[in-house]
Amino acid sequence: MKNKNHVIKQYELSAQAKAGVIIVNMEDKDAGEHDISKPHRDNHCQLMLAINGQFKLNIDFENVEFTKPAILFVFPEEVHHIIEVKDPKGWMMSFDPSLINTEVLQLLENKIDNLLLLEQGSDFYQKLIILMDLIEKVQSQETNHYIQKSIHALLNSFLSLIAGQLVSDFPINKEKENRSIIIKETFIKLTKEHFKTWKHPAQYASALSISTAHLNDTVKLLTGSPVSAHIQEASIQEAKRLLYFTDNTVKEIAYEVGYDEPVYFGKLFKKITHLTPIEFRKKFRD
Numbered sequence: 001m002k003n004k005n006h007v008i009k010q011y012e013l014s015a016q017a018k019a020g021v022i023i024v025n026m027e028d029k030d031a032g033e034h035d036i037s038k039p040h041r042d043n044h045c046q047l048m049l050a051i052n053g054q055f056k057l058n059i060d061f062e063n064v065e066f067t068k069p070a071i072l073f074v075f076p077e078e079v080h081h082i083i084e085v086k087d088p089k090g091w092m093m094s095f096d097p098s099l100i101n102t103e104v105l106q107l108l109e110n111k112i113d114n115l116l117l118l119e120q121g122s123d124f125y126q127k128l129i130i131l132m133d134l135i136e137k138v139q140s141q142e143t144n145h146y147i148q149k150s151i152h153a154l155l156n157s158f159l160s161l162i163a164g165q166l167v168s169d170f171p172i173n174k175e176k177e178n179r180s181i182i183i184k185e186t187f188i189k190l191t192k193e194h195f196k197t198w199k200h201p202a203q204y205a206s207a208l209s210i211s212t213a214h215l216n217d218t219v220k221l222l223t224g225s226p227v228s229a230h231i232q233e234a235s236i237q238e239a240k241r242l243l244y245f246t247d248n249t250v251k252e253i254a255y256e257v258g259y260d261e262p263v264y265f266g267k268l269f270k271k272i273t274h275l276t277p278i279e280f281r282k283k284f285r286d
Contacts, residue, residue: 020096021151023136026088039081045097046074052089069118091132104163110185111166131158184222195234196258201227236272243281250277
């Protein structure tokens with residue numbers, strides 16, 4: 001196995017770093033790097049276009065493994081690290097989400113569960129490689145304001161191409177079904193933004209201008225879980241991250257994710273994860 005720290009690189013974004021976009025060829029061993037074999041999270045997006053190799057990663061405490069060509073997304077605040085990599089070929093990219101068209105970014109977050117497998121040799125696959133190679137070449141030039149704008153435009157083109165491929169698989173001629181999907185996806189987005197303070201389904205229904213019953217029926221039909229379960233899972237996901245990254249007590253973390261009763265929080269955490277908060281911290285950190 002090759003040293004994973006020499007085949008997968010991760011870069012911190014800065015205002016000077018190509019205006020919030022960095023792309024690196026995975027075969028380039030001379031670029032700067034830092035160890036990503038330990039779990040961490042970032043405030044920017046990570047994207048991998050892998051065209052060859054064997055990959056095993058962990059994202060938000062779940063293992064992700066693949067050998068086929070694929071696109072891998074790691075969205076802001078998701079805990080991630082490399083477990084094992086062999087013979088990688090492709091590109092890694094970091095970018096500031098504020099640079100991306102809001103509609104496109106939201107669609108990607110809603111439709112991709114981190115991993116999107118690709119069909120090698122397909123027209124879509126070839127276009128992705130052409131665009132990524134072009135972004136890398138443009139980035140290698142001496143940067144100025146207009147080169148930066150070119151990189152941003154190419155990045156948005158790349159992500160819009162992916163969004164277009166995802167949309168092509170949707171039932172575009174079923175207006176009612178489309179409406180249900182929009183309700184579900186908007187609700188999921190709202191849980192990520194408001195889980196700390198909005199604990200009741202009625203709050204989300206009000207924001208969507210629909211009845212609580214309609215929201216619950218729609219979400220349960222499309223996901224298999226009621227609205228309340230999604231609200232709880234959003235809170236517990238953030239609690240898991242805080243248990244890993246901070247030394248805060250369980251009581252402090254309960255308050256931070258919106259629960260005034262630490263005992264109730266502990267019971268809810270165990271119900272969802274099958275571990276107590278302390279057991280989770282020992283398993284994944286200690």
